[in-house]
Amino acid sequence: MVSPAIALAFLPLLLTLIIRYRFYFVLFYRAVLVRSWKDCVTGLSREERAYQYVLTHAIPGDPDSILEAFDIWCSKVEFISNIGPKKGKILDRLLMEQSPLTVLELGAHCGYSTVRIARALPLGARLYSIEMDQRNAAIAEKIIRLAGFDDDTVELIVNPSDEVIPRLRSDYGLERLDFVFMDHWKKCYAPDLQMLEGSGLLGKGSMIVADNVLFPGAPKFLRHIRKSGLYEWKVHRATLEYSKGIRDGMAELVYLGIK
């Protein structure tokens, strides 16, 4: 029988763990507990609740106000893993510098990043956004239209990314992608990137940006870009969206092509 004194000696360890990993506990609470509770209470999905909030709090036709409403909802009310304002700024900067004409977005979720990208695009550019889930895609569509982007600017493709990428050239008449933004399933990063390489849509100077490479993390993806030597890459270190203590990174790759 272990005496109570020995058990008490483990108290500092417990406290340490709680304090050190508090952000993860908070994240768990907000992303899992609150979400399932609200799902039960309201009967709506998380994305629908977010849409309702945005609809009531944002000005239609103004992308900035829509993004702001999203940010407030995600930081104050519930948690959705959008790209978030801080990493979003990096993305904006990269888009401004690059000013790409053809942009592919993998994983639109509920349209936050789509609006964010579309806002920063130059005139005449076109954004192809791929979303796998039907319900999310419907909400993303609504959000995009609410922000005032029409079909010519943003095209939403409802299909899994691994089905769409091989057909991009044939079905959508694409010759070259200037910019690719990845924010879908982290496990799909590496295979999708390889598929993109194989499809020949990446040209010299094409930029690929991948979110959440450190948390939840895409180790295979990082390993691939490290080893393939096809890219000039760096990881922008930041924190996880809407959370202060969890470190995350956004990978920026520039395709160099095969030498």
Next chain:
Amino acid sequence: RERHRAKRRDGDREKKKRRKGRRRRASRAGEREDELQARHEKREAGRRKRAKNYQESEGRERDEEEQAQIKTGKTAKTKKNIKNEKTRKVEQEEGEAEERNAKGKKKHGSAKKEEKDEDGGKCAAKEKTQEVKKKKHKRKGADTLNSLSPEELEKLKEAVDERKKLIQGLRGKPWSMKKKLVTLRESQEFVEKYEGALGKGKGRKLYAYKVMMAKKWMKFQRDFENFKTACIPWEMKIKEIESHFGSSVASYFIFLRWMYGINMILFGLTFGLVMVPEALMGRPYGSIPRKTVPRAEEASAMDFAVLWDFGGYAQYSVLFYGYYNNQRAIGWLKFRMPLSYFLVGVGTVAYSYMVVIRTMARNANESGVGDDNSFNFSWKTFTSWDYLIGNPETADNKFASITTSFKEAILEEQESRKDDNIHLTRFLRVLANFLVLCCLAGSGYLIYFVVRRSQKFALDGLDTHTWWERNEVNMVMSLLGMFCPMLFDVISALENYHPRVALQWQLGRIFALFLGNLYTFIIALMDEINLKREEEKIVKFNITTWEASLYNSTVSENSTGPPITIQPADVPRGPCWETMVGQEFVRLIISDTMTTYITLLIGDFLRAVLVRFLNYCWCWDLEAGFPSYSEFDVSGNVLGLIFNQGMIWMGAFYAPCLPALNVLRLHVSMYLQCWAVMCCNVPQERVFKASGSNNFYMAMLLVILFLSTLPAIYTIVTIPPSFDCGPFSGKKRMFDVIQETLESDFPAWFSKVFSSASNPGLVLPFILLMVLAIYYLQSTSKSYKEANVELKKKLQTQNEENKKKNKRAALKAQMDLEEARKAASQTADSSQRLYHGKNRRNPPAPVREQGLPATRAPVPRNYHHGNHGAPGYLPGFPRQSEPRMHRVPSLQRH
């Protein structure tokens, strides 16, 4: 004669080839030695550069010529004549160059001054040649036979000297690396080729021999250095760790190695002067009661559980105090065992004090007086890289940490300007300290509680309790010692200190924690000692009655029979508190070591294995994200080491085996921790240099040394030794052994002298004198420090002043330059052509200098005052207005 010369030269060349490698190394060593001179050298070298260019080409030509001579074997009078002419020309040209240099540097407008300058330049050139000649005469005074013409020889000599100087000063040259390398190689070849050719006849052989011996000696020294480095144990291991983890982690291992060395010496003392003599020459096991396992324990004396607790046969062995006999001299050597025991006990402590203090003093000398507060960003920019890192991953980490530190520093700067967050920071710091204090108090209370409980258990008898309860004190102490630092670490994140400061705070806190634990333990031990002494009194009384009864019984039975022999195992004996104390310390050390190793294996190794192999099938990135690999905990490990050492110092008097155990432990942990660090830790995120923390460790070690000798000395001085065990049994106090020795082993006058020397009337003035001397030294060192700071300030202000002055001068120079350009633009072309006509090789100096940016122009070439610090001139030498220097020479040409 010519052929003879050629032959000799051939021989020489071969020798030179052989010596080539050595010579290069030697020249490099010379380079290093002369780094200090480099600054001075640089100026001169700059002045001579142009002249050298000539000589270089000249030398090459000469070389070709000589080869031709060797091949053809013809007399070369005509060629020689040509050569001489050439050298003469070179001299002239050199003079011209000097003139031009002088003119270029001293910028005076008037023609008069120019003339003066010309003279000056010539003078300088003459002086230089004279200097060279003098040198040559010194070295070559013995040479009388001359196969080369003296003039030629002179030229050669000079060239060689120039080359040597060039090689020495090469490091400080503002050239590109490629150019440096090329120049170095060329000059070295040149020197190798002609150095040997300078001596003549007998002297030449001697000279060559001398040179060869010098090289050999140099090589031997180098090899010896290498050998010495190779002899340092674990050097390669530590270097490897340093390259992976930066110097802070390596500093721990260096400290560990240092500790190992100290413990080796302590071990040598106790082992060689106490344990071995007793084992070899003392009475054997079983001869007297104190050297025998008592009858009651005999059955279980060899059980592993008992031995593991250092009972049974382990207790009754040389490992512990109680085994030693109070016989004054043992064996045929008449070894004074009790005296040796006492002196070794005192000597280990004294030696430790000496070493720690000496190391501290040395470290204090090494650390310069630097203030970290001013020039924060400059420090960061120029000094934040750790050049010992050799691993790309660590380099990445370091890069990231530098960038973050820059970000933080910028933020801090902004915040300090805002000045509103300081209260929050202060509040957080106070809060953190409050939390830490709470934590310390809690852990102290827990240990106190456990110790009290264990005393209750001890009174009840240990056999009725479980293993957990029996080992509660050790367990709780180890667990608290393990977990509380983690909590402190988390709490210290609140405070937002620089990592080095944070490390010191952390160290201080853990220090307090460990100290509290240790002293609780000692207080508990004291209680136990008192208990044992009570017991001893009873036993003593019992023994007298037992002896009396034994005597009576023997007397009553029959007085004529053989004297009864009682087995020593049956004799009743006292509890021997000294052995008990020794046992407690040994147990503590063992449990501490086990905890350390188990934590290492579970906390680091198991975690690393899990993270590594579960990562293939986990839903997030384990390596980069949540559990990750562990970092090496420098502060915790250092303190563990220090406290471990403290326990050794405390317990070594009562358990002579402790240093041996500690040596074993340190040896194992060196290998184990090296392996663990390389195999399952990741470099710290905020790698920082540990240069400052070494003395901090030492200071802590000193404090611990003091605190740990305190209880040991207290027990030695105040508590009388046990009556039936240990080397001091039967004496009133342990230190009585010294008096005894003085009385019986030394002549009478010696003890008289000793007693009169220990008279307070003599001791007190002596102590007073010592205190005064310390005070005096202290105050002088303080004043020196102050003077240093003052000088530094002066230098700074001077630098600033000079900077301002320079800026002003540069601005003026720029303006004047514009004017000059306008004026000289029409005539520039013709002047250039003129130059080209006059001297082919030398690019026209004024034109080149015009091309330089105006800010770079004011470089003082003040030969007579060549000793000043490079960048800033002292205000005593005001600059003249530069502007005209660019124009004047070109005007003069017309």
